[in-house]
Amino acid sequence: MALLPFMKSRDGKTEFFTDGSFIYARRGKEAYRLDLFDRHYYKLRLFNDVPILEIDGLRMQLVKDFETPLDYAKEVVGGLHIRPGRMARVLDTCMGLGYTAIESAKKAGVGHVTTCEFSEAVIKLAKWNPMSEPLFEKGGKIEVVSGDISELIKTMESSSFDYVIHDPPRFSLAPQLYSSRFYSELFRVCGPGARIFHYVGSVGKKSGKHIEQGAMKRLMDTGFKRLKYDSRLQGIFAER
Numbered sequence: 001m002a003l004l005p006f007m008k009s010r011d012g013k014t015e016f017f018t019d020g021s022f023i024y025a026r027r028g029k030e031a032y033r034l035d036l037f038d039r040h041y042y043k044l045r046l047f048n049d050v051p052i053l054e055i056d057g058l059r060m061q062l063v064k065d066f067e068t069p070l071d072y073a074k075e076v077v078g079g080l081h082i083r084p085g086r087m088a089r090v091l092d093t094c095m096g097l098g099y100t101a102i103e104s105a106k107k108a109g110v111g112h113v114t115t116c117e118f119s120e121a122v123i124k125l126a127k128w129n130p131m132s133e134p135l136f137e138k139g140g141k142i143e144v145v146s147g148d149i150s151e152l153i154k155t156m157e158s159s160s161f162d163y164v165i166h167d168p169p170r171f172s173l174a175p176q177l178y179s180s181r182f183y184s185e186l187f188r189v190c191g192p193g194a195r196i197f198h199y200v201g202s203v204g205k206k207s208g209k210h211i212e213q214g215a216m217k218r219l220m221d222t223g224f225k226r227l228k229y230d231s232r233l234q235g236i237f238a239e240r
């Protein structure tokens with residue numbers, strides 16, 4: 001299949017192509033296919049002209065009912081109703097390609113975004129992804145932290161965030177990120193009145209499972225208030 005160019009890096013030195021299945025990067029005389037194995041199989045592919053990340057064939061961005069994953073990130077961040085002019089601190093627990101982190105950093109009321117990712121393979125692919133460039137901008141608002149959020153969060157100061165975006169992989173792949181123990185850490189690092197969004201997904205819905213109900217109960221038991229499930233975003237908004 002022919003390679004179609006779809007984008008260049010900001011400095012114009014890298015050009016990106018797709019054959020419909022893979023994304024390729026060409027820098028000078030060198031060309032790379034943007035997929036790799038590191039215990040799991042990681043791959044970038046295009047969805048309506050925007051790169052998405054797949055891990056072992058599972059999409060890491062929700063695109064059902066959205067034109068692109070960027071629209072999903074916009075709606076999640078919009079739903080947090082970030083107040084302007086406060087230099088708020090945002091925690092984005094699971095970076096992926098960083099679309100939710102990047103979208104939150106665009107808000108005038110945000111001063112700093114901490115985004116965490118435990119897979120070096122994902123960080124490598126995000127460094128290639130032209131639409132993840134703002135994550136790595138020198139002097140930008142975003143700090144990328146490499147590590148497992150369930151461990152990293154224990155080292156974070158109490159009341160250190162005003163907003164949290166918790167967009168983990170589906171429940172079966174990362175049950176610890178849906179646990180009461182993790183929610184208590186989330187509660188601890190949230191300042192009073194902090195708002196959170198927690199993606200829970202919809203796996204098992206057809207067979208009568210409602211992951212959101214268990215997650216909402218555990219969040220409430222932890223102390224979060226004003227919980228609201230958003231079926232389009234497949235996640236829960238709540239307040240500390």
Ligand SMILES: C[S@@+](CC[C@H](N)C(=O)[O-])C[C@H]1O[C@@H](n2cnc3c(N)ncnc32)[C@H](O)[C@@H]1O
Nearest residue numbers: 060094095096097098099100117118148149167
């Ligand atoms: C659903 S994606 C996040 C998508 C992201 N919000 C975006 O806009 O691109 C989940 C990401 O979390 C990462 N991840 C999984 N478990 C993690 C953990 N314990 N700590 C940090 N990152 C984790 C995965 O490697 C994956 O990149």
